[in-house]
Amino acid sequence: xxxxxxxxxxxxxxxxxxxxxxxxxxxxxxxxxxxxxxxxxxxxxxxxxxxxxxxxxxxxxxxxxxxxxxxxxxxxxxxxxxxxxxxxxxxxxxxxxxxxxxxxxxxxxxxxxxxxxxxxxxxxxxxxxxxxxxxxxxxxxxxxxxxxxxxxxxxxxxxxxxxxxxxxxxxxxxxxxxxxxxxxxxxxxxxxxxxxxxxxxxxxxxxxxxxxxxxxxxxxxxxxxxxxxxxxxxxxxxxxxxxxxxxxxxxxxxxxxxxxxxxxxxxxxxxxxxxxxxxxxxxxxxxxxxxxxxxxxxxxxxxxxxxxxxxxxxxxxxxxxxxxxxxxxxxxxxxxxxxxxxxxxxxxxxxxxxxxxxxxxxxx
Amino acid sequence: xxxxxxxxxxxxxxxxxxxxxxxxxxxxxxxxxxxxxxxxxxxxxxxxxxxxxxxxxxxxxxxxxxxxxxxxxxxxxxxxxxxxxxxxxxxxxxxxxxxxxxxxxxxxxxxxxxxxxxxxxxxxxxxxxxxxxxxxxxxxxxxxxxxxxxxxxxxxxxxxxxxxxxxxxxxxxxxxxxxxxxxxxxxxxxxxxxxxxxxxxxxxxxxxxxxxxxxxxxxxxxxxxxxxxxxxxxxxxxxxxxxxxxxxxxxxxxxxxxxxxxxxxxxxxxxxxxxxxxxxxxxxxxxxxxxxxxxxxxxxxxxxxxxxxxxxxxxxxxxxxxxxxxxxxxxxxxxxxxxxxxxxxxxxxxxxxxxxxxxxxxxx
Numbered sequence: 013x014x015x016x017x018x019x020x021x022x023x024x025x026x027x028x029x030x031x032x033x034x035x036x037x038x039x040x041x042x043x044x045x046x047x048x049x050x051x052x053x054x055x056x057x058x059x060x061x062x063x064x065x066x067x068x069x070x071x072x073x074x075x076x077x078x079x080x081x082x083x084x085x086x087x088x089x090x091x092x093x094x095x096x097x098x099x100x101x102x103x104x105x106x107x108x109x110x111x112x113x114x115x116x117x118x119x120x121x122x123x124x125x126x127x128x129x130x131x132x133x134x135x136x137x138x139x140x141x142x143x144x145x146x147x148x149x150x151x152x153x154x155x156x157x158x159x160x161x162x163x164x165x166x167x168x169x170x171x172x173x174x175x176x177x178x179x180x181x182x183x184x185x186x187x188x189x190x191x192x193x194x195x196x197x198x199x200x201x202x203x204x205x206x207x208x209x210x211x212x213x214x215x216x217x218x219x220x221x222x223x224x225x226x227x228x229x230x231x232x233x234x235x236x237x238x239x240x241x242x243x244x245x246x247x248x249x250x251x252x253x254x255x256x257x258x259x260x261x262x263x264x265x266x267x268x269x270x271x272x273x274x275x276x277x278x279x280x281x282x283x284x285x286x287x288x289x290x291x292x293x294x295x296x297x298x299x300x301x302x303x304x305x306x307x308x309x310x311x312x313x314x315x316x317x318x319x320x321x322x323x324x325x326x327x328x329x330x331x332x333x334x335x336x337x338x339x340x341x342x343x344x345x346x347x348x349x350x351x352x353x354x355x356x357x358x359x360x361x362x363x364x365x366x367x368x369x370x371x372x373x374x375x376x
Numbered sequence: 377x378x379x380x381x382x383x384x385x386x387x388x389x390x391x392x393x394x395x396x397x398x399x400x401x402x403x404x405x406x407x408x409x410x411x412x413x414x415x416x417x418x419x420x421x422x423x424x425x426x427x428x429x430x431x432x433x434x435x436x437x438x439x440x441x442x443x444x445x446x447x448x449x450x451x452x453x454x455x456x457x458x459x460x461x462x463x464x465x466x467x468x469x470x471x472x473x474x475x476x477x478x479x480x481x482x483x484x485x486x487x488x489x490x491x492x493x494x495x496x497x498x499x500x501x502x503x504x505x506x507x508x509x510x511x512x513x514x515x516x517x518x519x520x521x522x523x524x525x526x527x528x529x530x531x532x533x534x535x536x537x538x539x540x541x542x543x544x545x546x547x548x549x550x551x552x553x554x555x556x557x558x559x560x561x562x563x564x565x566x567x568x569x570x571x572x573x574x575x576x577x578x579x580x581x582x583x584x585x586x587x588x589x590x591x592x593x594x595x596x597x598x599x600x601x602x603x604x605x606x607x608x609x610x611x612x613x614x615x616x617x618x619x620x621x622x623x624x625x626x627x628x629x630x631x632x633x634x635x636x637x638x639x640x641x642x643x644x645x646x647x648x649x650x651x652x653x654x655x656x657x658x659x660x661x662x663x664x665x666x667x668x669x670x671x672x673x674x675x676x677x678x679x680x681x682x683x684x685x686x687x688x689x690x691x692x693x694x695x696x697x698x699x700x701x702x703x704x705x706x707x708x709x710x711x712x713x714x715x716x717x718x719x720x721x722x723x724x725x726x727x728x729x730x731x732x733x734x735x736x737x738x739x740x
Binding site: 041042045046047048049050051052053058059060061062063064065067068069070071093094096097099103105106107109143144145146148149150151152153167168169170172174176177178179181183186188189190261262277 | 406426533
């Protein structure tokens, strides 16, 4: 639990992180380097805070995901939570545990540089600097040793990241999951199923995926819905500013699971119109049945799901992102399923949440 | 990377965390259950934010540390960072990854309950509720498989926690590391070396350590400086309110390493008077030489280290915690070591930082 200090070590990593983070945000009074960071939030605002793990072997694979994508997705997960509530990012904090070989080898240090580059490239576009965090050497566990009396085999440590986002929204105005009412219509931004479709091709490869950069962030996200998802911050902010949404959340776990969260929080029932779902081209290429599965349960699309009163005029696009009506909210009745899927032929079936949930009984 | 949902799973864990967190804080407008938590900080205040990992095998051992202690220390690490800057806690956020067996077995669920109990027992005393976070199944790594072509042995996943503390301090008044000036005196709170001394006995056992509860938090902390350290929130707040300190930080990595941080941030040199160091009884029992090592380099005492102008009258205790002058700040000269240790016989030697630093070359 204790070790001797060495000039090459944690301080070097912190310095690497600090140098990579040159962006300034007027709300950050004191950044990396003291016991805490100091933020001075804009007046008239509340603070929104969210934390999200990015764990090797759980949220990404080092042998499949490019380091830039791991950094990008790490930050995107948090930014998307802010987007869902209509908040503006102020600063991010990163707790990062790295295995020894990542810190001591040239290729490992290169991995860290590329990870931070991916994270900062996204943060820079949304004026979201890294203002603090923690570093540690990730623990290596011992396999096969427990109780056997035999020496175990040490597993290499894993890359463990936890990203914390702090944002601001006008007091009392943040979009919540709990505001949906019977009669509201259900909308989503962008298209669905692309992340699941790209993930399948990333995992099917035998090597690290390549990012084909098209220049603009929007084009990159369209081409790489899994590797480079774009958090819908401007769209979320527009929903808040124009008072369009009665409830909102982001599609991180999959439409079926996230819609259930919205229905439970609002105490309502939802009908999803399968024919109306905007399918990402990568998902559409899988054929109609697989495309529907990817759109309903795929997860990690990081689009926004929101409801609005039927009388509210919702534009076809907001901040350059298409908006599609995909269903409606009705009263919840005892014994009724929480969600219903309406098929193109008019048949209805209960919609079960089947997106990402940790600790479920089915293995990965 | 994807799995089917199951009613027993992440939602159950989140519900367990939510139920355990009944405390309210007026600054928390919206707690666990939406995409973000919403905080409304007190007027006239800045926000202070810190994150700290508690990783199994790095910061604690499941076969040595009682679960209550792991939860207590997890939160204490963050609270101590707030104390160092004189801030008042508003809310904590917990990212918690658990191995499958912890979630699915009765004894594992019991571990989680006790962990949360230890965390909340400390949080309740400082009006610091858990307002959000993230949960995940911790990844298991594969040992011996890479490149060998042979099937590897799966290591069990580890318990991975990241605690985030949000606090408030009057605008522009937070204590920083960078304010020490030549001529200032150096002080610490409480006593030193106790955590290292107790840690040695905890690791020397062959089973989980027992907590002997004496009733009051202060008595528990005195008896268990490693298992139940007490963050010096009231003392830090008094230093800020009474404008006593020119610089401050908390003793998490060890006096020698933390004092170096203070000297580097302030651009000064420090002389530590070995004879003046307040030694914890558990460290004193090790004999003079080992006691001095524990006090200088032991780490995790979570006392405060601060400087004050020589003209400032510092009371012998603050908020019930003894204050001891342990040295002084002088001008830094080129080629001079950053810190000097003054021995009782008047000899001086350079003081090297030898407390906790991650990624150093010496193994644990």
